[in-house]
Amino acid sequence: MTGKEILQAKGLVKQFDGVRAVDRVDFSLAQGEICALIGPNGAGKTTLINLLAGQLHPDAGSITFAGQNVTRWKTHRRARLGLARTFQIAALFPSLTIREHVEAALQADRLRLHQSVSVEQVAEDILQLCELGGKLELRARELSHGDQRLLELAMALARRPKLLLLDEPAAGLSSRETDRLIQRIAGIRDMAILIVEHDMNVVFQLAQRITVIHRGRILAQGPPQEIQRDPRVQEVYLGEP
Numbered sequence: 001m002t003g004k005e006i007l008q009a010k011g012l013v014k015q016f017d018g019v020r021a022v023d024r025v026d027f028s029l030a031q032g033e034i035c036a037l038i039g040p041n042g043a044g045k046t047t048l049i050n051l052l053a054g055q056l057h058p059d060a061g062s063i064t065f066a067g068q069n070v071t072r073w074k075t076h077r078r079a080r081l082g083l084a085r086t087f088q089i090a091a092l093f094p095s096l097t098i099r100e101h102v103e104a105a106l107q108a109d110r111l112r113l114h115q116s117v118s119v120e121q122v123a124e125d126i127l128q129l130c131e132l133g134g135k136l137e138l139r140a141r142e143l144s145h146g147d148q149r150l151l152e153l154a155m156a157l158a159r160r161p162k163l164l165l166l167d168e169p170a171a172g173l174s175s176r177e178t179d180r181l182i183q184r185i186a187g188i189r190d191m192a193i194l195i196v197e198h199d200m201n202v203v204f205q206l207a208q209r210i211t212v213i214h215r216g217r218i219l220a221q222g223p224p225q226e227i228q229r230d231p232r233v234q235e236v237y238l239g240e241p
Contacts, residue, residue: 035193036209046196049194086165130157145172167196
């Protein structure tokens with residue numbers, strides 16, 4: 001079930017060397033909603049997610065998150081407000097264990113944890129949710145690519161975000177690993193999720209709404225069945241006339 005809007009972006013513009021990678025984009029996300037952002041390579045997906053996360057600042061437009069105008073906020077301020085992100089390439093420390101990764105993420109947000117809460121227990125609970133409970137003492141370098149993706153998801157969840165941005169979470173995964181990831185994401189509750197993904201199996205299984213971006217502009221938005229039938233989307237992205 002979705003609630004009121006947690007994120008609103010209005011009139012976003014981002015230009016590089018005179019080319020508009022994002023061109024007057026309006027986008028919103030409701031509490032509890034899972035939305036997928038899709039489009040061909042070079043469409044502007046990564047630029048848009050970088051604007052929402054704070055890695056980039058727009059040349060024009062505004063971003064409101066959790067009731068605050070965060071347009072010029074840096075990433076760490078947005079994180080403290082409840083925004084978490086994963087990246088196309090997992091940012092892990094090879095020599096640290098799974099447990100240490102998640103505990104470090106929790107300690108970074110210690111002020112938001114009740115003083116009576118055990119960091120160790122919360123870390124174990126999150127890792128159980130992500131199907132990593134039996135591998136707590138394994139080091140990141142010992143993990144399969146699929147488990148590394150799940151660990152990155154666990155670290156993001158440790159921040160207890162209001163909004164979770166997933167940047168190509170299924171990249172490089174086998175079909176079996178992808179299925180595990182889909183199950184874990186589908187089990188997440190009480191937060192908005194925006195997924196940037198090329199794997200349409202992931203998109204159609206998880207997304208309640210799909211936003212299609214093309215040449216920096218929103219081409220179409222709607223439920224998966226509607227997007228699948230849209231002739232404009234078929235032509236520019238799904239490869240059908």
